[in-house]
Amino acid sequence: MPELPEVETIKLGLQGQVVGQTIKKIEVLTPKSFQGDPRNVNGQKISNVFRRAKMLGVELGNSWIVLFHLKMTGQIILVSNRARFVGGHPTSDIQGEMPNNSTRVIFELDNGSKIYFNDQRKFGWVKAISSKLIANSFNSLGPEPLEETFTLDVFKSQLQKRKNTPVKVVIMDQTVVAGVGNIYACEALFMANILPTRRIKDLTPKEVSKLHQAIVDVLTLGIKHGGSSRSHYVNSEGKKGHFLDFAFVYNRSGESCRTCQEVINKTVVGGRGTFFCRFCQR
C-alpha cells in the first residue's frame, strides 16, 4: 500500500476539509471492502482524522472510528461538491471521474462532498470500529518512526527481536517499526549504505545508528514530496506524489546510481522486489 508518507499525506489533506462535517450517507458497493455496521457511521459528525502505522482513522462524535487500510492499491479521494474532475488528459496528474470501476465505498458529507474509497485489488478495507476496541487493532504495532519516542535505543531493542533475518525484512515488519514498506525500506537501506540481505546480528552499532537516522530521514522526505506514486497512489485530491523522482534505487534497476554511477541491481528479499547499489551498499 501506500506506506507511512502516503497515508500521512492523505491525512493532512483530509484534516482541514472534513473535520466538522457530518456523514450523511454511506454507500457500500463492494461488501468485502467494508466491515462493521454502517449505522454506527451514518449521521455522525467527524471530530478528527489521524494516522497510525499505515492506517488512517476518522473519529466520529459517537466515539466510533472509521478505519482505513489501503494495502496495495487503495485510494481515499475527497471530491468537493463543486469539483470537476479532469480525466483522460495525458499530462493530467488527477484521477478521472468518480466513482470508477474500483470504487468500493462512498461517504457523502452534509456539505455535498464525497469521500471515495477505491481499491482495484480489494486487499484494502474500511471498518467501523468502536474507540474502545481500537487499541486491539494497534497493540502489536511497533513505534511510530516520526515521533519522539522512536529513539536509537528503542530501535536497537526492537531489532533484538530478530537476529538471523535480512535487515530489509525486519524494518518492514510492522511490529518492529510502524509504517515502513517496500519502497522506503529500499531507500533507507541505500541511505544507510547497508545491503538489504544483511542479517541483523551482523550489523555494526554504527550501521544500526545510520539506519535509524535513514528511516526517519527518508519518511520525512517522502512526506515532503507528497508520497510515491508507482502506479495507484494519489492523495486526497486525486493527485500523484513525486518522491520517486528523487529515489536512489527503488524501481531503478539497470539505471545508474546517483552516487557512484554504477548500475542499480534488483533481487528478491523476503519475497519482495528489492533494489540496491552493490557498490554504495555493503
Next chain:
DNA sequence: CACTTGACCTGTCCGC
C-alpha cells in the same frame, strides 16, 4: 520458536 512461502485480487507489461 524463527523464518519463509503462498494466498488474497485485478490489471498491466513483456516475451514468444
Next chain:
DNA sequence: TGCGGACAGGTCAAGT
C-alpha cells in the same frame, strides 16, 4: 493481436 507468466506500495495463515 493473442496468450501465458511475472509482477505490483501489504499482511495473514500455513508451511518448513
